[in-house]
Amino acid sequence: MTNQTTSRISIHLDINGHHHELEVEPRVTLLDALRDRLDLTGTKKGCDQGQCGACTVHVDGQRVLACLTLAAQVDGRTITTIEGLAEADGTLHAVQAAFLEQDAFQCGYCTPGQIMSAVACIREGHAGSDDEIREYMAGNLCRCGAYPHIVAAVRQAALEVAS
Amino acid sequence: MRDFSYLRAGSIDAAREAAALPGAMLLAGGTTLIDLAKCGVAEPQSLVDITHLEGFDAITVDERGATIGALAKMSHIADHADIKSRFPAVSEALWQAASPQIRNMATIGGNLMQRTRCPYFRDPDNFPACNKRSPGSGCSALGGVTRGHAVLGTSEACIATYPGDLAVALVAFDAMVHLGDRQLAVDDFFLLPGATPDKEHAIEPGEVITAISIPGSAAARRSTYLKVRDRQSYEFAAASAAVGVEFEADGRTIRDLRVALGGVATKPWRAHAVEAALKGKVLQPDAVRAASLLAMEGAVDHGANHYKIELAPRVVARAIIKMGETA
Numbered sequence: 118m119t120n121q122t123t124s125r126i127s128i129h130l131d132i133n134g135h136h137h138e139l140e141v142e143p144r145v146t147l148l149d150a151l152r153d154r155l156d157l158t159g160t161k162k163g164c165d166q167g168q169c170g171a172c173t174v175h176v177d178g179q180r181v182l183a184c185l186t187l188a189a190q191v192d193g194r195t196i197t198t199i200e201g202l203a204e205a206d207g208t209l210h211a212v213q214a215a216f217l218e219q220d221a222f223q224c225g226y227c228t229p230g231q232i233m234s235a236v237a238c239i240r241e242g243h244a245g246s247d248d249e250i251r252e253y254m255a256g257n258l259c260r261c262g263a264y265p266h267i268v269a270a271v272r273q274a275a276l277e278v279a280s
Numbered sequence: 281m282r283d284f285s286y287l288r289a290g291s292i293d294a295a296r297e298a299a300a301l302p303g304a305m306l307l308a309g310g311t312t313l314i315d316l317a318k319c320g321v322a323e324p325q326s327l328v329d330i331t332h333l334e335g336f337d338a339i340t341v342d343e344r345g346a347t348i349g350a351l352a353k354m355s356h357i358a359d360h361a362d363i364k365s366r367f368p369a370v371s372e373a374l375w376q377a378a379s380p381q382i383r384n385m386a387t388i389g390g391n392l393m394q395r396t397r398c399p400y401f402r403d404p405d406n407f408p409a410c411n412k413r414s415p416g417s418g419c420s421a422l423g424g425v426t427r428g429h430a431v432l433g434t435s436e437a438c439i440a441t442y443p444g445d446l447a448v449a450l451v452a453f454d455a456m457v458h459l460g461d462r463q464l465a466v467d468d469f470f471l472l473p474g475a476t477p478d479k480e481h482a483i484e485p486g487e488v489i490t491a492i493s494i495p496g497s498a499a500a501r502r503s504t505y506l507k508v509r510d511r512q513s514y515e516f517a518a519a520s521a522a523v524g525v526e527f528e529a530d531g532r533t534i535r536d537l538r539v540a541l542g543g544v545a546t547k548p549w550r551a552h553a554v555e556a557a558l559k560g561k562v563l564q565p566d567a568v569r570a571a572s573l574l575a576m577e578g579a580v581d582h583g584a585n586h587y588k589i590e591l592a593p594r595v596v597a598r599a600i601i602k603m604g605e606t607a
Binding site: 124126142143144146165166167170173179180181182185186187189190234237238241243251252253254255256257 | 281282283284285286288307310311314315317318319327329331355378379380381382384385512513514
């Protein structure tokens with residue numbers, strides 16, 4: 118294989134089941150590509166330096182921070198954002214429904230990241246107790262302090278997913 | 281963030297060649313590098329992406345030890361059943377570090393290259409003086425807010441704390457870092473700041489970390505990583521300790537002891553004096569507490585970080601005593 122180097126890069130992203138082709142500067146993060154180029158603004162920009170979790174998305178099924186991921190790096194990978202969670206008919210994902218039922222937010226800005234993180238947290242098997250949920254949701258900050266309701270929502274969704 | 285050219289390495293040799301060029305930096309998980317590029321601390325002219333290389337993320341564990349490919353993710357290693365059973369301190373250091381998202385991104389090779397969280401280092405706009413960033417420019421931390429700064433291994437040029445957890449466990453158990461054909465002890469891979477705090481790692485341009493290996497031992501099998509911090513999770517250590525104990529057949533007398541500290545020094549800090557003082561002795565809490573004070577031999581505080589000198593020996597003692605209780 119040969120090395121490829123360039124100042125603008127063509128990339129292919131599979132996002133929420135849709136194929137996208139983009140040309141980006143190497144410095145463009147996945148977060149900026151999603152929001153500014155593809156109008157997928159559900160993924161939020163909070164701190165933009167890996168400290169708040171608002172930009173959490175899934176790459177190949179793993180939760181990661183879109184703000185510290187270069188779009189060029191995930192060329193060819195499968196990406197899921199908050200827009201891709203619900204069914205095509207609008208039926209909410211169990212975690213989305215649980216966040217609504219438990220009132221697990223105030224301003225809602227961190228919520229897409231919380232939900233994407235919670236989906237992965239449950240899938241990883243790290244939602245076995247409230248303490249474990251708190252530990253494995255620690256990468257998502259909520260400045261409104263809705264944590265008790267967020268823990269309740271993750272607990273509820275984990276039970277529903279298991280049943 | 282300044283723009284840079286991007287190169288996806290097609291082979292490890294191509295990565296070495298590209299990384300040797302001036303202004304080039306290797307890109308793995310990006311959790312340190314992209315962050316520092318946004319802060320204006322890292323200004324690469326080209327990034328050499330090695331994350332698409334295949335065959336460098338395997339984890340193999342047997343009686344002799346563990347070998348972990350440089351591209352293995354922190355989360356993968358932390359959850360590995362054999363790492364948990366044979367090297368619990370390594371697994372615990374990993375899952376107590378960063379956040380789940382960052383652990384899914386960060387590789388073990390990149391983890392060793394993690395830079396300090398010194399707020400002066402990270403803020404070139406407001407604090408131009410930083411010997412680590414710009415050799416000879418001075419140190420803004422000296423005389424500044426030093427609550428998080430190191431008390432061990434400091435120099436007149438730099439008091440920045442080594443922030444990581446994993447490497448603390450690695451130095452406790454004599455792990456090796458593999459740079460292709462060359463290998464060296466992880467303890468020697470991290471350099472003291474001395475007069476050249478800009479040089480943090482014993483790695484040369486064009487070298488690529490390919491793997492970490494950890495020798496198996498009874499002390500590694502009975503080990504723990506205790507991390508004390510300002511908040512319960514997703515926070516750097518105020519003080520931490522990786523400890524491993526092997527007992528004689530009586531189950532009380534210490535045959536082998538490993539102690540290393542994090543959050544208090546300019547590099548992962550092996551505490552040989554504590555180990556020597558307790559080897560051959562029966563594990564008793566008072567003796568452990570007295571010996572743990574030796575971890576702070578040579579410690580120098582800068583005011584607001586004085587608490588670390590009191591805190592760290594207590595963390596060491598608590599970790600050793602805990603290992604005794606599981607005997």
